[in-house]
Amino acid sequence: MHREIQKMREVALVYLDRSGGLQKFMQDCKKYSDSKQSYAVYRFIISINPPDIAELDATLGNYILHNPIRAAQIFQSVCFIAIKTLSLIEQLQTEAQISILLKPTHLPPLPSYVLSLAAFPFNYTSQRFYMSEGIAIAMGIVTKYTQGARFLCTEETCQFSKGFRYIRVHLPGATESATVRNDFVCGSCSSPLQEDMKFRVLGDKQIVEMIDAKVLNALKGYSNDKSHFRIQTFTVFLRDELANKMKIGNHYKIIGIPACVQNGLQATACIEINSIQLCKPSGPSFVSDNFKYLLSLTASSCWKFTAILASIFASEVVPPGTYNTLKLAILLSLVQTCEKENADYLDLLIVTSDTLVIDRLLNYSLCLLPRGIRHPPYSDIFPSVSKDKHGTGSASIQACSAVLAKGGICYIGDLASYKKDKLELLQSVLESRTTTVFIPGKKYGEEADQQVTISLQTNFWSYVDSSSKKHIQKDNFLIGQMDMSLIPPNVVDAFGLLIHNEFPSCQQSSPLVHHILKKAIHPEAMLYKVSQQFRMQDYKEFISFAKNLHVELSPEAESLIQGYYLASRRVRRDSIHGSTLPASALKILISLSKAHAKLSLRKKVLEEDALIAILFLESSLTLKHGKSALCIAPNPVFPFDLSDENSLQQRDSYLMQCHHQLLKFIGAYGPGIHINTNEE
Secondary structure, three states: OHHHHHHHHHHHHHHHHHHOHHHHHHHHHHHHHHHOOOOOOEEEEEEEOHHHHHHHOHHHHHHHHHOHHHHHHHHHHHHHHHHHHHOOOOOOOOHHHEEEEEEEOOOOOOHHHEOOOOOOOOOOOOOOOEEEEEEEEEEEOOEEEEEEEEEEEOOOOOHHHOOOOEEEEOOOOOOHHHHOOOOOEOOOOOOEEEEOHHHOEEEEEEEEEEEOOOHHHHOOOOOOOOOOOOOOOEEEEEEHHHOOOOOOOOEEEEEEEEEEEEEOOEEEEEEEEEEEEEOOOOOOOOOOHHHHHHHHHOOOOOOHHHHHHHHHOOOOOOOOOOOHHHHHHHHHHHHOOOOOOOOOOOOEEEEEOOHHHHHHHHHHHHOOOOOEEEOOOOOOOOOEEEEOOOOOOOEEEEOOHHHHOOOOEEEEEEHHHOOHHHHHHHHHHHHHOEEEEEEOOOOOOOOOOEEEEEEOOOEEEEEEEOOOOOOOOOOOOOOOOOOOOOOOHHHHHHOOEEEEOOOOOHHHHHHHHHHHHHHHHOOOOOOOHHHHHOOHHHHHHHHHHHHOOOOEEOHHHHHHHHHHHHHHHHHOEEOOOEEOOOOOHHHHHHHHHHHHHHHOOOOEEOHHHHHHHHHHHHHHHHHHHOOOOOOOOOOOOOOOOOOOHHHHHHHHHHHHHHHHHHHHHHHHHOOOOOOOOOOO
16 A cells, blocks of 8 residues: 555656646745745645546546545645755645645546536535536625644643644635634643644635526526426635635636535535636527528618518517517617626617516517526515625625626516615616625624625616506606606616507507417417527527627718717707716617627628617607607607518618618708718
8 A cells, every 4th residue: 555655656746747736836835935934834736637647647546536635645745755855945844734735627527527416416425526517696705714723732741742743724624613623632642732823824715605507597587498407506615715716696617525514403515616617608600591591682781681580589479570679679689798898788678558468578588598587576686795694694795686697688577666776776787887785894793894896797678567557647748758757767868778669559469469369279389480480599599699799880880870979969958957868878879789780790880780779769769858850750660560572672761761861960960070971
């Protein structure tokens, strides 16, 4: 056995030399040596590639994968010999003072190395490495723990009343009482041991709650997935250099050692993390052949492709050709989702009397994204603080719908159901895309109060029921203006787009009624041919591809947007409040223009994209503040039904007229703006 251990030590030294680990180890030793201070514990981190070690020696490779604590002891011996042989740290006295943390770069991609709380049995006693992944849904604040401690024999005549014979170091899953207690006895004279407090080494500790990413499917409002699965949170410990390496709401792959922590009568399964890797969403690099064919058929127009996309979208929920304006707005919002900060966000607020169908349509649309979250009314939209449930008494920040929807959509339902304080908080988030969590120090055992700012990278969807009896009818409405007295004006302005969507007229309502009745009788039936040609999966792939396109504004589109913005600021004014154009109008215009270019699978924003953006925004402003001198039609993006090729051509002609009308508007009211027209 001794010969086998000696061989593994030699292999460990060879691996450290070949991998560059020995050089890093010597640099770490130099830092300790330069400090000229004696420590109870000298901690070293060694990066391990298990397959490389297994090629050098299968036994040592097996130790690392299945008995990492024993493997760490082998590396501990190697490091101690190296320090003494090369005189790297003069202060070091015993091998027990060296603490080794092995960090595997990866594990074999085999089921036996994957840990899932949804699978049984959960083997938390094996003390070996597992890999797992999940979303961080709760994060505690960083606290201290005992990394290592020195104990001395209380018998003065004992040889161990001095020196560094008794060193306690933290092991995975161990509690504070396991590392530091008052019932240790000397192995030589059986006298009690006492800790030398001057040599206690403290480290940082952070407790994080994670959950399987499958939970996102459970939080969608609509799903075709009939499978059942069990979801449970699991606790992970981040220590020392890993503290604060996670952000709430992010998806991570982790490697660590499972353990069971006892807190009174309650036992908690947890994982001591050794390495963290952020999971970045990777979308498909293709769109379906049917979409490609449709794009080639409509190549002569910049508007036909997106018009057809909107018309046939969500045919499982509403008949093709209905709710076109809303469906196009939904698609534009879907392609403007990403996890980057300072992204182009596009929020939707829908005013409707047909809340049931609209709710179904929005729920269906959420499923096209990996992170489409339907906010449950009994929970918080934004992060909150509670006491850590592991008995530490420290604060823990709990995730929420808006955080879980990172890089996606947070659908918050009926806006009128929220109280004033929630609406004010929502307004603040929509304007800044951040929220601040206040942690009172006195309540959570800290010396000072803390404030944690959390970034929220998501689009928000909501609706207002226009048939609600709570509305206060007013007589002084301007032409085109809607009664929005139920919602504070600042909250309405904070949403990028306000869309009015009434129940279809008698001529259009018949297909919708037939659709609802047929779906009630045959829920799984495909009622339209387009539902088979353009499936939900095809739209998922299309949205995933389109949202990742990097688009840039063309000079012509930029000039058109700027001209409209300046002209509207001049036209939309009143004597009391000045300009009624919201401060975010320019951002919304750019976001809408880029979204339409993405939806058209183009990398450059054209004037045609800018026109659609302007018509959407002008329609939204008309609903809020009444008509302006531009004087667009009530439904400017889809002024009539799309039934055949002629109606598509007719819409193109109408949009060209809108473009000409817009140029006249800019020429008349834009201060010094000159835009080339077709006549010029």
